[in-house]
Amino acid sequence: MKLLRPISILASCLMLAASASAQIQLTPPAAQTPPSKPAAKKETAKPKAPVLAKKPAATPKPAATPTPGPTPTPTFDDPNVDLVYGAYQRGLYKTAFDLAMTRAQYARDPKAMTMLGELYANALGTKRDYAKAADWYQRATDGGDREGMFALAMMRLAGRGGPVNREEAVKLLASSAKLGNPKAAYNLALLYLDGQTLPQDLKRAAELLRVAADAGNPEAQYALATFYKEGTGVPKDIDKAVRLLQTASLADNVDAEVKAARQNSPIAQNRLAYLLILGVGTPEDKIEGFKWHLVAKTAGKGDSELDERFSQLSTEDRAKAQEAARKWIGNDKK
Secondary structure (H helix, E strand, O other): OOOHHHHHHHHHHHHHHHHHHHHHHHOOOOOOOOOHHHHHHHHHHHHHHHHHHHHHHOOOHHHHOOOOOOOOOOHHHOOOOOHHHHHHHOOOHHHHHHHHHHHHHHOOOHHHHHHHHHHHHOOOOOOOOHHHHHHHHHHHHHOOOHHHHHHHHHHHHHOOOOOOOHHHHHHHHHHHHHOOOHHHHHHHHHHHHHOOOOOOOHHHHHHHHHHHHHOOOHHHHHHHHHHHHHOOOOOOOHHHHHHHHHHHHHHOOHHHHHHHHHOOOHHHHHHHHHHHHHOOOOOOOHHHHHHHHHHHHHOOOOOHHHHHHHHOOOHHHHHHHHHHHHHHHHHHHO
């Protein structure tokens, strides 16, 4: 319809110009009987008069009438604009919640559904509600989102938002890992390693750890390094173990590692020990490093490589590290 009006205006202008020229041609000359030659001159000169016919062509004002622009596309329909995650990163949790709810309801966005599960599970921008969190994670899972699958698996293992369901958790972790989620691969490896939820399969655990390690997961890199050091599920290979330990150390944030160690994570304590002993990302401090190794060892998480390094310390330094570990363990029990 937008094209028809300008065309009709142009057509009417052409018709007006044609009728004007026709009228000029039909108008008789002055009342005299000139000879044929002058008459021919007047006939050739007269057609210049159609200049008057420009008036109709000079008034195409209707063509300048502005046409309404296209209706803006709602933000939640644009996959390139993720305002939800942006708000979440800035700590604007209520805004993230509102935007995620809109995208989840109107655009059926699985990632927005996972975000809603995260916000409900952690009481961010809304009240904590594990049942609603599990429901949104389930919807995200149905939509094929690997992060939603992983989050729902962890809830099923912990019994949040519903009863403990290890069988369902294993299936969810396997599906998420298959879609390339390194966290899912790492946690599934742990289940094959502990031999409780799944029959113990060290070879399968090593395969999954390798997938997660190749994707850059520091926890998997550290665990796989331990496998190579001890020949667990893989042929013993000290060189690969060292390379993996170095990669895991370089990938870690020392401040985050210290925090995790202080929260009594034996894995983090051993990894922090390596950072301090090797001086990676932080000044070298062997006494402090071996302190954390001994604390982790007390919790049942030994490390043969660190044990060997510890044995090479002087008697005085070993005593200092042991005393530091005893103080930490004693303070932690108070």
